[in-house]
Structure formats: C-alpha cells, structure tokens
Amino acid sequence: MKKETITILGCGWLGLPLARTLVKEGYSVKGSTTREERLETIHDAGVEPYLVKLDPEVNGDDIVAFLQSDILIVNIPPARRDDIVEYHIEQFSSLIDALGQSPVRSVLLVSSTSVYPALNSEVTEEDGVDPESLAGQALLLVEEMLMQESGFQTTVLRFGGLVGYDRNPAKYLASMAEITHSDQPMNLVHRDDCVKIISEIIRLEQWGEVFNACSPVHPLRKEYYGRAAATAGIESPPLAPSAEPAPYKLVNSDKMINALHYHFLYPDPSSQPG
Numbered sequence: 164m165k166k167e168t169i170t171i172l173g174c175g176w177l178g179l180p181l182a183r184t185l186v187k188e189g190y191s192v193k194g195s196t197t198r199e200e201r202l203e204t205i206h207d208a209g210v211e212p213y214l215v216k217l218d219p220e221v222n223g224d225d226i227v228a229f230l231q232s233d234i235l236i237v238n239i240p241p242a243r244r245d246d247i248v249e250y251h252i253e254q255f256s257s258l259i260d261a262l263g264q265s266p267v268r269s270v271l272l273v274s275s276t277s278v279y280p281a282l283n284s285e286v287t288e289e290d291g292v293d294p295e296s297l298a299g300q301a302l303l304l305v306e307e308m309l310m311q312e313s314g315f316q317t318t319v320l321r322f323g324g325l326v327g328y329d330r331n332p333a334k335y336l337a338s339m340a341e342i343t344h345s346d347q348p349m350n351l352v353h354r355d356d357c358v359k360i361i362s363e364i365i366r367l368e369q370w371g372e373v374f375n376a377c378s379p380v381h382p383l384r385k386e387y388y389g390r391a392a393a394t395a396g397i398e399s400p401p402l403a404p405s406a407e408p409a410p411y412k413l414v415n416s417d418k419m420i421n422a423l424h425y426h427f428l429y430p431d432p433s434s435q436p437g
Contacts, residue, residue: 166190169365170229170267172215172258173238174205177273177325181236181358182210188362193229219253221261230265234365235315238273241301251301255308263314269370270309270317271361276350276377278303278321281410288373288418291321306373316370322357323350323377323414326432330354332391336400344409345385345402350377353429363423374419380431381413387433 166189171178174194182194186209194205195215205212215223217239223229237258241251262270277299278291294300309317326332360376363369382390385402392399419425 167233167365168193168231169234169236170232171195171210171236171238173273174201174210174212175238176330177354177357178236178238179205179208179210180354181238181361183208184358184362185365186210190365193232195223195229217254217257219250220257226261227264230261230267232265232267234269234271235262235265235267236271236273236361237309240275241298247297248301248304251305252308255305259308259312262312268315269368270315271364272306272309272317272319273361274302274306274319274321275299276321276323276375276412276414278306279412279414281412283410283412285413285415286375287415288321288375291373310371310373318364318370319373320361320364320419321373321375321414323352323375325354325357326351327354327429332388332433333395333397336388336392336395336397339388339400341401341403342385342388342399343403344405345383346405347384347409347411348381348413349384349387349433350381350412350414351387351432352377353427353432355428356432359428360419360423360425363425367423369422372418372422374422375414375416376419377414377416378427378430378432379416380433382431382433390433 168191170193182192185192192210194210195213197216202212213224213229241247278294279286306319389399
C-alpha cells in the first residue's frame with residue numbers, strides 16, 4: 164500500500180531528523196525552512212525542500228505544492244516578540260486558510276507543556292487551562308483553533324523540555340553562577356523519543372487527540388545539573404538559597420503511553436549521552 168505524503172512545516176533541530184526518519188520509513192516528505200542556506204541540507208536528507216515563512220501570512224515557495232500532502236506536521240514555536248499571542252494567532256489563521264485549499268486531512272501540532280501552570284502537582288492533558296507564560300497562552304489558543312476545524316483532524320503533542328545531542332546541560336554550566344530552584348522536578352524528553360512518538364502517531368493514525376510526551380523520570384534540577392557536571396568532569400555550581408519551594412508541575416504522559424503502547428528510549432534522558 165502506498166504510504167502517505169507528509170509535509171513538515173519547520174525542519175529545524177527536531178523537524179530535520181524527523182524528516183530523515185520518515186523518509187527511511189517510506190514516506191514522501193516535504194520540508195520547510197525560513198533560511199535559504201538550509202535548503203540544500205534538507206534536500207540532501209531526501210526531503211523536498213521549500214522556503215516558507217509565516218510573517219504572519221503564509222508566503223514563500225509554491226505554498227499550494229508545499230501543502231499537497233495527506234499529513235501536515237507543524238513545528239514552529241511562538242516567535243519571541245511583544246505581541247507573541249496575537250502574532251501566533253495571525254500566523255495560524257493564515258495557515259488554516261491555506262489548508263482549506265489543500266488535500267491535507269491530518270495535522271500534528273508540536274506544542275509544549277508550557278500550556279500548564281505550575282500547580283505543585285501532577286498534570287494531565289485536561290489541565291491546560293490557564294498558562295502562566297505568554298508562549299503557553301499562544302500555544303493553547305492555536306491548539307484550540309486547529310482542533311475546532313472540521314476540514315481536517317488535529318492531534319496535539321505537548322513535549323516537555325527537549326534534550327539530547329547538542330542540547331547538553333554541561334554546555335550551560337560555565338555560565339551558571341548557581342543552580343536556582345534546585346529541588347524543582349524537571350519535565351524532559353529526548354529528541355529520539357520525540358521522533359519515534361510522532362512516527363508512531365502517524366503509523367497508528369491517532370488523530371483528534373491531545374497527548375503529553377515527557378519521559379517518566381523527573382530529575383530534580385540539582386540532580387540534572389550535578390550529573391552533567393560529574394559527567395563532564397567539572398565542578399557543579401552551588402545551590403542557590405531558597406526561602407520556599409519553587410512551584411512545579413509533574414507532566415503525566417500515561418495517555419500517550421497507553422494509546423501508542425510506547426516504551427521510552429530514554430526513560431531518564433538526563434542520564435543518557437547524546
């Protein structure tokens with residue numbers, strides 16, 4: 164049976180290795196970048212490259228051809244700007260309009276656990292109701308915009324902090340005067356797990372869902388950076404004094420694990436190289 168055509172909007176740190184994996188799995192893949200110098204890298208990965216920007220209107224290379232796919236993966240974070248919420252909504256309004264003229268019937272939105280407030284407890288998919296950060300507010304609103312569309316089905320995938328490869332905590336230790344919020348648990352996920360989870364959602368056709376995706380082990384900040392320092396053979400920064408515990412959240416990914424029968428490659432990504 165012929166596999167679907169997949170378009171990835173945003174072939175960066177996560178999107179490009181995802182594209183490579185999907186090509187290996189037999190999909191026909193299109194991928195976008197906002198930087199012309201990256202087009203050749205995308206092409207060399209076996210992906211049809213496009214220069215596409217949402218500023219906030221969709222523009223760039225042939226958008227009609229870019230969206231001639233069965234599945235669209237949207238991997239663009241909110242832009243860091245004063246009007247972040249309004250601008251992100253405008254970007255997705257333009258994208259949704261373009262999708263209305265396309266054959267895309269399944270959309271996967273790469274979102275973030277920043278949609279959850281720090282409730283000092285475990286959070287599940289139902290707890291994304293009052294984000295504290297503007298980026299979290301922007302993401303939650305565009306999640307709702309896509310989920311409300313009837314022309315295609317959307318699955319929202321909320322990743323924790325992305326780690327692995329060049330995102331090594333040891334790189335940041337030299338610039339850290341002290342470890343703040345040292346007893347705060349972290350919500351992390353390795354890039355290899357991100358790629359595999361997206362691949363499994365596509366394979367199992369898990370559309371119309373909202374999933375958390377964080378590794379089941381939640382190291383404390385002092386453990387995370389202390390382990391990185393020990394591995395790198397350098398001294399760990401001192402712990403910052405704290406008058407009261409820092410607010411936290413523990414992201415629960417059981418819904419995704421059960422739906423995909425998923426086993427994490429890195430249950431504790433802080434202890435794994437690469």
